[in-house]
Amino acid sequence: MDRLLRSRLGSNLTLIAASAAVPAAVMHFFVSEDKAPITAREHLGIMAVGSLVAGLCSVTLMVAGFRRRETRAVIAGGAFAAMTLILLVHGLATPGVVIGPNGIVQVAGGLALPVGGAILTVAALPSLRGPEHLRRVTVALVTILVGIAAVGGIAFAMPDRIPAVPGYDSPEAIALLAIGELLFAIVATRTVRTYALTRRTADLVVVVGTVWLGFALVPVLMLQQGTWIWWTGHALEFLGITLVGVPVALDVHRGRPSHPLVGDLAAAELVAAEEAFLGARVRVLMARLEAKDVSTEEHTRRVAEYAVQIGEHLGLAPGRLRDLALAGLLHDIGKLSTPDAILTKPGRLTDAEMDVIKRHPVHGDELARELGHPERIRRPVRGHHERLDGSGYPDGLRGDQIDLESRILAVADVWDALVSPRVYRGAWTPGRAMSLLVAESGTGFDARCVAALRAITGVEPDADERPERRLRAA
Structure with a gap:
C-alpha cells in the first residue's frame, strides 16, 4: 500500500477502486433485483431521515465554516444543503402521498448527486481560500437554494407538466451519469491526494464517502426503480454524505482547513504541523533535538520545508512528498x-572533529532504523551529504547511486545552512549562496x-561571485 500511495496514478486508482469494491460486491452478491415491498409512505419516511442526515451535515459544516471564516467549508456545506433540499423534494413527490403520479420524483432523484458534486468541485478554486469571498459565496449559495425551493414549488403546483426524466437506463440518465461521475472523480482525486499526504483515518473516510456518492449514481440512474438493488443507491447517498460531511465538519470545528474536499494541502504544512500529520514520535525527536541545539532544530525544520517545496515543484506524488517531509525532519x-x-563550537573544526560530525x-540512519522507519525514509537521512561527483559522505556515492530524495535534501540543506547565521560564521547573502549551488x-x-530552488525562492546567483567550495558540515 505504501508503494502505491507513493505513485500519483497508483494512489488514485487503488483507493478509488478499493472504496468502490465494497458497494459493488454487496450489490452483486447480496442485493436482489426483486421489487422491494416498500410503500409510498415508507419511501417518504426514508427520504425524510436521509434528508435530515444530509441537513445536519450541511448545518454543521456551514456553521463551523462561518465561525472560522473558511469559505470553502461553507461551500461544502452548501453542496450538502442543495442535496438535502433536492432529496426532500424527491421524497415529497412520492406518488400517492402528497400528490399523484408525477415526474418530479424522477427529476429530483436524478439531480441530487450531480448538483451536489458540481458545487463541491467549485470548492477547490484557490481564490476561494480564506474569508475574502465569504459574503459573495453566501449570497450565491442562498440564491441556489432559494432557486431549488422555488422550482420545486412550481413543479408541485403543476406536477402533470413535469416529464418523468431521466428514465432509468435512458439516454438522459446515461448523460447525467457521465457528468456526475466526472464531477465526483474530480472530488475523489482531491481526497486521495490529501490522504496520501496525511495518512489520517478521517481523510480516508472522506475518500470512501466521496467514492460512494459517485457510485450511488449507478443504481439511482441505471437500475429499475423500486427494486432492492435500486434502494442501495439511496443507502449509498446517505452513507456517503455522512462519511464525507462528519470528518470535514469536525476538522473545521477544530480550526483546521477543509483540505480533503479541496485537495490543496501543501506538503510544507506537514512540516509545520508534524505531530498532527506525521506522528507524535517525530515531535518527540524534534523536541529532543531542540533541547540539544535550538539552531539545529530550526535548521532541520526549514530544510524539510524547502525540500517538500522542491519536491512539489518537481512533481513528486503526494506519498513521496510525505516521505520527503519525514526524511527532512529526521535528516539531522x-x-x-x-x-x-563539537556541534556548537564557534571556531573552525579540527580534522578529527570534522570526522566526528x-x-x-x-x-x-541507525536511529531511524531503531524507530522502525523504512529504508525509503532512511536512505535520504543517510545520503543528504552525498554529492554527484562522489566527494560527499558517508558512503562516497556518485551519480545514479544517489536517489532523488537525497539530492533534494542535499540542495535544501546546503541552501539553508548558507543563508542562516552559524556560531562559526555569519549568514551568506542569498545571491552568494545561490552562486555556489549553481556553480x-x-x-x-x-x-x-x-x-x-531558484524558482521557489526567486533568488538569482550573484554575477561576479566565486564562492569557496569547502563548507563545514551543515
Missing part, C-alpha cells in the same frame, strides 16, 4: 549523538533541484 537527527562541544548521517550544479548538486 543523528546529531543527537554528536558531542555538544560527518558521522551524523550514519547515526541518523556546482551537475557536479555536486542535481541541476533540476537547484533550478527548482
Whole structure:
C-alpha cells in the first residue's frame, strides 16, 4: 500500500477502486433485483431521515465554516444543503402521498448527486481560500437554494407538466451519469491526494464517502426503480454524505482547513504541523533535538520545508512528498549523538572533529532504523551529504547511486545552512549562496533541484561571485 500511495496514478486508482469494491460486491452478491415491498409512505419516511442526515451535515459544516471564516467549508456545506433540499423534494413527490403520479420524483432523484458534486468541485478554486469571498459565496449559495425551493414549488403546483426524466437506463440518465461521475472523480482525486499526504483515518473516510456518492449514481440512474438493488443507491447517498460531511465538519470545528474536499494541502504544512500529520514520535525527536541545539532544530525544520517545496515543484506524488517531509525532519537527527562541544563550537573544526560530525548521517540512519522507519525514509537521512561527483559522505556515492530524495535534501540543506547565521560564521547573502549551488550544479548538486530552488525562492546567483567550495558540515 505504501508503494502505491507513493505513485500519483497508483494512489488514485487503488483507493478509488478499493472504496468502490465494497458497494459493488454487496450489490452483486447480496442485493436482489426483486421489487422491494416498500410503500409510498415508507419511501417518504426514508427520504425524510436521509434528508435530515444530509441537513445536519450541511448545518454543521456551514456553521463551523462561518465561525472560522473558511469559505470553502461553507461551500461544502452548501453542496450538502442543495442535496438535502433536492432529496426532500424527491421524497415529497412520492406518488400517492402528497400528490399523484408525477415526474418530479424522477427529476429530483436524478439531480441530487450531480448538483451536489458540481458545487463541491467549485470548492477547490484557490481564490476561494480564506474569508475574502465569504459574503459573495453566501449570497450565491442562498440564491441556489432559494432557486431549488422555488422550482420545486412550481413543479408541485403543476406536477402533470413535469416529464418523468431521466428514465432509468435512458439516454438522459446515461448523460447525467457521465457528468456526475466526472464531477465526483474530480472530488475523489482531491481526497486521495490529501490522504496520501496525511495518512489520517478521517481523510480516508472522506475518500470512501466521496467514492460512494459517485457510485450511488449507478443504481439511482441505471437500475429499475423500486427494486432492492435500486434502494442501495439511496443507502449509498446517505452513507456517503455522512462519511464525507462528519470528518470535514469536525476538522473545521477544530480550526483546521477543509483540505480533503479541496485537495490543496501543501506538503510544507506537514512540516509545520508534524505531530498532527506525521506522528507524535517525530515531535518527540524534534523536541529532543531542540533541547540539544535550538539552531539545529530550526535548521532541520526549514530544510524539510524547502525540500517538500522542491519536491512539489518537481512533481513528486503526494506519498513521496510525505516521505520527503519525514526524511527532512529526521535528516539531522543523528546529531543527537554528536558531542555538544563539537556541534556548537564557534571556531573552525579540527580534522578529527570534522570526522566526528560527518558521522551524523550514519547515526541518523541507525536511529531511524531503531524507530522502525523504512529504508525509503532512511536512505535520504543517510545520503543528504552525498554529492554527484562522489566527494560527499558517508558512503562516497556518485551519480545514479544517489536517489532523488537525497539530492533534494542535499540542495535544501546546503541552501539553508548558507543563508542562516552559524556560531562559526555569519549568514551568506542569498545571491552568494545561490552562486555556489549553481556553480556546482551537475557536479555536486542535481541541476533540476537547484533550478527548482531558484524558482521557489526567486533568488538569482550573484554575477561576479566565486564562492569557496569547502563548507563545514551543515
